Structures are given as structure tokens and as C-alpha cells.
Amino acid sequence: MSQPSPTPSEIARQVLTTEGEALHRLARELPGSFDAVTAMLLEVPGRIIVSGMGKSGHVAAKMAATFASTGSPAQTVHPGEASHGDLGMITRADAVILISNSGETKELADMIAHCARFSVPLVAMTRRANSTLAQAADHVLLMPDAPEACAIGMAPTTSTTMAMALGDALAVAMMRHRGFDRESFAAFHPGGTLGAQLLRVAAVMHTGDELPVVAADTPMPDVLLIMSQKGFGVALLVEEGRLAGIITDGDLRRNMAGLMDRTAGEVATRAPLTTAPDTLLLEALGVMNDSKRTVLPVTEGAALTGLIHIHDALRAGVA
Known part of the structure; x- marks a missing residue:
């Protein structure tokens, strides 16, 4: 058989x-x-x-x-x-x-x-x-x-x-x-998923006039205008070049009573979560996902250098 x-x-x-x-x-x-x-x-x-x-x-x-x-x-x-x-x-x-x-x-x-x-x-x-x-x-x-x-x-x-x-x-x-090393690898793999995974925050972050920067004494009506104009849904409180706080939609909701009579310094959340310019974009995306945030201020030391939005990571192919 x-x-x-x-x-x-x-x-x-x-x-x-x-x-x-x-x-x-x-x-x-x-x-x-x-x-x-x-x-x-x-x-x-x-x-x-x-x-x-x-x-x-x-x-x-x-x-x-x-x-x-x-x-x-x-x-x-x-x-x-x-x-x-x-x-x-x-x-x-x-x-x-x-x-x-x-x-x-x-x-x-x-x-x-x-x-x-x-x-x-x-x-x-x-x-x-x-x-x-x-x-x-x-x-x-x-x-x-x-x-x-x-x-x-x-x-x-x-x-x-x-x-x-x-x-x-x-x-x-x-x-x-x-x-x-990883940096050398990134230099030879700028495209595709490998390149995206090795991108640093500095490669996609927003800087300069793009940033929604406010001072501590900025009236909240002006803060809301800046938040709307810049399109990130947040405002960054800067004092003497140092990031001092962040104003998000959550901060606005928590301060609805008398909001328009307050200043940015009175509403902002102090010591916000941040990332650094040389952080891998993939790691920054992980932080945003874990903390349920859509943006992260970028700092060197305490100095504000930029802002990254979750959409920037997605557009770069990091997902």
C-alpha cells in the first residue's frame, strides 16, 4: 500500500x-x-x-x-x-x-x-x-x-x-x-519604516513663531486667541525663556468660572511633561500615548525649544 x-x-x-x-x-x-x-x-x-x-x-x-x-x-x-x-x-x-x-x-x-x-x-x-x-x-x-x-x-x-x-x-x-550605532544606521536609512523609527524629535518639531507662547500676565482672552491661531490646542507659558507651564483644554474646563478674568499664569499647569530634541520620535509617541496627550513641549534643560504634535509623528511614519 x-x-x-x-x-x-x-x-x-x-x-x-x-x-x-x-x-x-x-x-x-x-x-x-x-x-x-x-x-x-x-x-x-x-x-x-x-x-x-x-x-x-x-x-x-x-x-x-x-x-x-x-x-x-x-x-x-x-x-x-x-x-x-x-x-x-x-x-x-x-x-x-x-x-x-x-x-x-x-x-x-x-x-x-x-x-x-x-x-x-x-x-x-x-x-x-x-x-x-x-x-x-x-x-x-x-x-x-x-x-x-x-x-x-x-x-x-x-x-x-x-x-x-x-x-x-x-x-x-x-x-x-x-x-x-543607531545614529549611523539612521543616516543610511532615511526612508521607510526603519528611517521613521530612528528619527529624532528635532527632525519634526515646531519652532519659533509656530509656537503658541504666552507670558504669565497674558489675559485669558488673548491666550484663547493664540491657542486658536496656532492650532495646537495648547498654550505654552514661558518665563525668561524657560518653560513654566502649559494650558490645555483640560485647564480651560477646570477654570471655567471667571476664566476670562484670569491670566495665563493663574490657569496654567506648572511643570508640564516634556521631551528633548534628541529623543527618538518613536519614544516621544509612546509618552504621548501613555499619558493620553496629543502634544509635548520640547525643552533643553528648562529652555523651550519646540513643540511636537502626535500628528507630526504619524505623518513621519511612526505608528
């Missing part, structure tokens, strides 16, 4: 288990040259050129993008295009990483020869130590000979997963040694 075919979910678990075991093996059998390769790449005055053919080429593109976005200038060069003029993109100041599971990818031959001719450091990422690529390389990142996860054991699956993970390991190791 024939066995029933596995379900898609069962196949998925088999694939993930196979690739997961390969990654654990890669961690246990990390190439002995890893430290030397990392040190060499950190000293490269030019760019890290990453290349491969087919699926390895896609891995190379991802590796180069990760290197570049974490402080290590990098680019990909397609092996086919390299043989038709793009070898000129590879200079003596660069280092080259070539990815080939077998180490016998014929399309890499011209790049290997170019590296030898101009003494460009060459790193091989392969599973075969005696392959043409490994023999030609200055450094070999030897990956375990783990089975592919596909049904016929031939489609690049486990091997490309290991190569991509090893590339991530290189990128993170170099990132840590360069002291690449």
Missing part, C-alpha cells in the same frame, strides 16, 4: 528543519578563516565586491546591500557583465567575495583571473575545499556539505540559506567592530 503524500504543512516543516539544522551546523563549524576575512574586509580602502551566478547571485546582491547599509561600502558585479567590461568596476583597492556552492561555476573564471592579475583579495564562499574557486582564493569560507531541502536534493535551498546567513554574520561582525 502506497504511503499518503505529505501535506504542504508537513513539507514546510521538513524544509525548515533541514535548513535550521544546517544553520546550527554552520554555527558549530564556523569557518576557521572567519576572523581573518573579517579583519581583511575591515581594512579594505575601496568596496567589497560580491558576486555569484544564478541563485548565488541573488544572495550576493542581498549581502552587498546589507554590507552597504551597515557601514561597509559594497556592490555587486554580475559575472556575465564582468566578462563584457564590468571587470573595470573592480579595482586594486577592493576585495571580492565569490559565492559558488560547487566552487566550479565557470562564469566566475574571468573574475578569478582578474583578481589574480591585479592582486585583488579574493574570498571564496563554497562547500568544496578542493574546488577551482577555493584553490584560487586568498581566503576560503568553507560551508558544511549539508543536504539541500528540495525533494530531489538539487535545487539551491539549504546552500543559499547558509550563504546568506554567513553573509549576515560577516556584516554584523564588521558593523560591531566599526562601532556602527
Whole structure:
């Protein structure tokens, strides 16, 4: 009696288990040259050129993008295009990483020869130590000979997963040694969700004439006019350049009796909640959500420097 075919979910678990075991093996059998390769790449005055053919080429593109976005200038060069003029993109100041599971990818031959001719450091990422690529390389990142996860054991699956993970390991190791921090990351990721999460309050806060500033002796009729004109729903009480208080809708409701006969100093809530210009916008949004506020004054020390509205955070993509 024939066995029933596995379900898609069962196949998925088999694939993930196979690739997961390969990654654990890669961690246990990390190439002995890893430290030397990392040190060499950190000293490269030019760019890290990453290349491969087919699926390895896609891995190379991802590796180069990760290197570049974490402080290590990098680019990909397609092996086919390299043989038709793009070898000129590879200079003596660069280092080259070539990815080939077998180490016998014929399309890499011209790049290997170019590296030898101009003494460009060459790193091989392969599973075969005696392959043409490994023999030609200055450094070999030897990956375990783990089975592919596909049904016929031939489609690049486990091997490309290991190569991509090893590339991530290189990128993170170099990132840590360069002291690449959140501010550096923000500089390379100004757009999208990553950029928004790393924005500082200073990037979106309102300043100068936009601020609804009042003095302690400002009559409340004038305060209400300023609150309406500036459109933030609050007024900021400033005394000698220092933020002394805030007037919100809640303060108005609590002082309805005789409100128009009072001054800003008599109505304002003293010592308001504030944030700083260098605070992450994401953190400021969290403070506003937790305290059920729509605005936060921005101060340096006690000096008022700006105002942030919850809509500013949302417009910047922080949500």
C-alpha cells in the first residue's frame, strides 16, 4: 500500500528543519578563516565586491546591500557583465567575495583571473575545499556539505540559506567592530519604516513663531486667541525663556468660572511633561500615548525649544 503524500504543512516543516539544522551546523563549524576575512574586509580602502551566478547571485546582491547599509561600502558585479567590461568596476583597492556552492561555476573564471592579475583579495564562499574557486582564493569560507531541502536534493535551498546567513554574520561582525550605532544606521536609512523609527524629535518639531507662547500676565482672552491661531490646542507659558507651564483644554474646563478674568499664569499647569530634541520620535509617541496627550513641549534643560504634535509623528511614519 502506497504511503499518503505529505501535506504542504508537513513539507514546510521538513524544509525548515533541514535548513535550521544546517544553520546550527554552520554555527558549530564556523569557518576557521572567519576572523581573518573579517579583519581583511575591515581594512579594505575601496568596496567589497560580491558576486555569484544564478541563485548565488541573488544572495550576493542581498549581502552587498546589507554590507552597504551597515557601514561597509559594497556592490555587486554580475559575472556575465564582468566578462563584457564590468571587470573595470573592480579595482586594486577592493576585495571580492565569490559565492559558488560547487566552487566550479565557470562564469566566475574571468573574475578569478582578474583578481589574480591585479592582486585583488579574493574570498571564496563554497562547500568544496578542493574546488577551482577555493584553490584560487586568498581566503576560503568553507560551508558544511549539508543536504539541500528540495525533494530531489538539487535545487539551491539549504546552500543559499547558509550563504546568506554567513553573509549576515560577516556584516554584523564588521558593523560591531566599526562601532556602527543607531545614529549611523539612521543616516543610511532615511526612508521607510526603519528611517521613521530612528528619527529624532528635532527632525519634526515646531519652532519659533509656530509656537503658541504666552507670558504669565497674558489675559485669558488673548491666550484663547493664540491657542486658536496656532492650532495646537495648547498654550505654552514661558518665563525668561524657560518653560513654566502649559494650558490645555483640560485647564480651560477646570477654570471655567471667571476664566476670562484670569491670566495665563493663574490657569496654567506648572511643570508640564516634556521631551528633548534628541529623543527618538518613536519614544516621544509612546509618552504621548501613555499619558493620553496629543502634544509635548520640547525643552533643553528648562529652555523651550519646540513643540511636537502626535500628528507630526504619524505623518513621519511612526505608528
